[in-house]
Amino acid sequence: TQLLEQSPQFLSIQEGENLTVYCNSSSVFSSLQWYRQEPGEGPVLLVTVVTGGEVKKLKRLTFQFGDARKDSSLHITAAQPGDTGLYLCAGTTSYNTDKLIFGTGTRLQVFP
């Protein structure tokens, strides 16, 4: 059962554009993490958010955890070709604190 749905599934944009990726669920999550995965490699953690309404910034990337802790978003300002990759959200629930539930993924391609 996939509890985390990401949208869009694919995104192809030009360098310099802004974009937002969404991660939605009907379940409440204790914490939510965002990972980026490049071809031929495993996912690498970008950020963890734990408080409803929390906003974290990582250079041009802004992450937000929804007030009800059921959703999250990733906004990239002025995308660069180096941002290309698969973005995955993943969360823990109060009844499964030792396991991550991964979202379906958003594949981003940024063209020069």
Next chain:
Amino acid sequence: NAGVTQTPKFQVLKTGQSMTLQCAQDMNHNSMYWYRQDPGMGLRLIYYSASEGTTDKGEVPNGYNVSRLNKREFSLRLESAAPSQTSVYFCASSDFQIPNQPQHFGDGTRLSIL
């Protein structure tokens, strides 16, 4: 820093063959995980081991077995491979006893079943 090491990186099997995927971590993590990644489906948990000596089923355990050999090593076995098991397999480790710790992933094993 090695982190999480998976072997082999690529493997092609015939239907019905068996094989073991190996995973080792050098970060002294208690928890280890096996995932499979298929297009459009993110990562799905096959089995995990919260600590040395324990293993539990994840979302898609059928057709797989695991062994937590020691704190460092966690192997995944396919007893009788099926084409539906064609996928990219990732091993990960974490110290989930500390809240909100990340999972550290290997680079994956690309497995094709003919």
